[in-house]
Amino acid sequence: MEKIVISSNENIKSEILIEKGLINSIEDFINDNFFLITNDTLAKLYSDIVKKFDKKRVIIIKDGEKYKNIKTYTQIINKLLKEKIERKDTIVALGGGVVGDLAGFCASSVLRGVKLIQIPTTLLAMCDSSIGGKTGFNSQYGKNLIGSFYLANKVLIDPVFLNTLNEYQYKCGLGEIVKYALIEKSCKCEINYNLLDVLSKYQSLDVKKEIEYIIKACVHLKARVVELDRLEGSLRKILNFGHTYAHAVETLSNYKKISHGEAVAYGINCAAKLSYNLGIIDRDYFNRIDYLLNKFQLLQKEIKYKKTDIIEIMKQDKKVENQKINLLVPTAPAVVGLFDNIDLPSIEASLP
Ligand SMILES: NC(=O)c1ccc[n+]([C@@H]2O[C@H](COP(=O)([O-])OP(=O)(O)OC[C@H]3O[C@@H](n4cnc5c(N)ncnc54)[C@H](O)[C@@H]3O)[C@@H](O)[C@H]2O)c1
Ligand SMILES: [Zn+2]
Numbered sequence: 001m002e003k004i005v006i007s008s009n010e011n012i013k014s015e016i017l018i019e020k021g022l023i024n025s026i027e028d029f030i031n032d033n034f035f036l037i038t039n040d041t042l043a044k045l046y047s048d049i050v051k052k053f054d055k056k057r058v059i060i061i062k063d064g065e066k067y068k069n070i071k072t073y074t075q076i077i078n079k080l081l082k083e084k085i086e087r088k089d090t091i092v093a094l095g096g097g098v099v100g101d102l103a104g105f106c107a108s109s110v111l112r113g114v115k116l117i118q119i120p121t122t123l124l125a126m127c128d129s130s131i132g133g134k135t136g137f138n139s140q141y142g143k144n145l146i147g148s149f150y151l152a153n154k155v156l157i158d159p160v161f162l163n164t165l166n167e168y169q170y171k172c173g174l175g176e177i178v179k180y181a182l183i184e185k186s187c188k189c190e191i192n193y194n195l196l197d198v199l200s201k202y203q204s205l206d207v208k209k210e211i212e213y214i215i216k217a218c219v220h221l222k223a224r225v226v227e228l229d230r231l232e233g234s235l236r237k238i239l240n241f242g243h244t245y246a247h248a249v250e251t252l253s254n255y256k257k258i259s260h261g262e263a264v265a266y267g268i269n270c271a272a273k274l275s276y277n278l279g280i281i282d283r284d285y286f287n288r289i290d291y292l293l294n295k296f297q298l299l300q301k302e303i304k305y306k307k308t309d310i311i312e313i314m315k316q317d318k319k320v321e322n323q324k325i326n327l328l329v330p331t332a333p334a335v336v337g338l339f340d341n342i343d344l345p346s347i348e349a350s351l352p
Helices: 022-028 040-045 070-082 097-112 123-129 159-164 167-186 195-201 204-228 235-240 243-252 260-277 283-295 307-316 344-350
Strands: 002-007 013-018 034-039 058-061 090-095 115-120 134-139 142-149 154-157 327-332 335-339
Touching: 002 204, 013 204, 022 154, 034 040, 034 097, 040 058, 058 070, 070 097, 070 134, 090 097, 097 115, 097 123, 097 134, 097 142, 115 123, 123 159, 123 167, 123 204, 142 243, 159 204, 167 195, 167 204, 167 235, 167 260, 167 283, 167 335, 195 204, 195 283, 204 235, 235 243, 235 327, 235 335, 243 260, 243 307, 260 283, 260 327, 260 344, 283 327, 307 344
Parallel strands: 013 154, 034 058, 034 090, 090 115, 115 154
Antiparallel strands: 002 013, 134 142, 327 335
């Protein structure tokens, strides 16, 4: 079993366990004081896990990013309060990033905070969203605008869940994994995982062969970044690579037509183009990034919105400071840099 711990300097600890078959021993981690939050798809697929919880303490939400909103949040909180949740209780989030983000925010806010266990079931959630304590939901003004930083006490990662994930969702996880490959050297992790080389070896979904190594690498990279900068004062911003563009097109699509992973791939592509146009990276590295994103078929969907609309939303993004769009761009293989002086015409030119 792999164990990676995030210990922040405020004495907050988050333990991440990674092992195939870990879920078979879920009884070791839960008891009567646990609430389960999952969605209707997973409740059917994994009814054996759901059955291990007291029926009254199981909360099933509707499946989909469009339900990651204040209405679902209120429904969950009301159910928790109706069932008389206490401070000693624990919320277990079983699902992808949508369930994890919403359940995490419920755990952070109900009774001013109860314990939280994340059981990520998508590749994206295993590699990214279940780690590091960002929780929340979307508002009509943009993605994830309401939320908190709230580390899960435990994250139980069992790659077995990936067996029921469809190809499309698998690829969405790869969007976030390519992000880690392109920021690896900026992450200050003591181990060199060489993710960029590992991903370059495989054609599309053949990458499954090394998925456990890849999950561990992403988790470890993120854990180190979060440990050094839990509240995103500086270093943690690198995890938003590609995301300012991504959130803009996700907002314009009303969270329906494109997945988060595809949006991130779109954002990485734009950021690479911006960097190349500005003479920061050379043609070879630009081509390498482009090849990687295409190889995993992450740029297949045509994402076409008015450039002025995209930029308007990028300006509203929560990472905007002093009316300048702060953007992360690749500067060298596996290295990114944060720039705050990029003019709007350059950003416009980086959009497809
Ligand atoms: N908190 C963070 O740090 C962070 C980081 C990245 C992304 N996110 C958020 O994560 C969300 C995207 O997460 P996602 O890609 O996991 O999407 P998701 O949670 O919507 O899951 C994708 C689909 O796969 C289904 N599914 C989940 N596990 C399955 C399994 N094992 N087998 C079969 N089907 C399964 C879900 O029901 C859903 O239909 C976005 O809302 C994004 O903002 C958060
Ligand atoms: Zn993301």
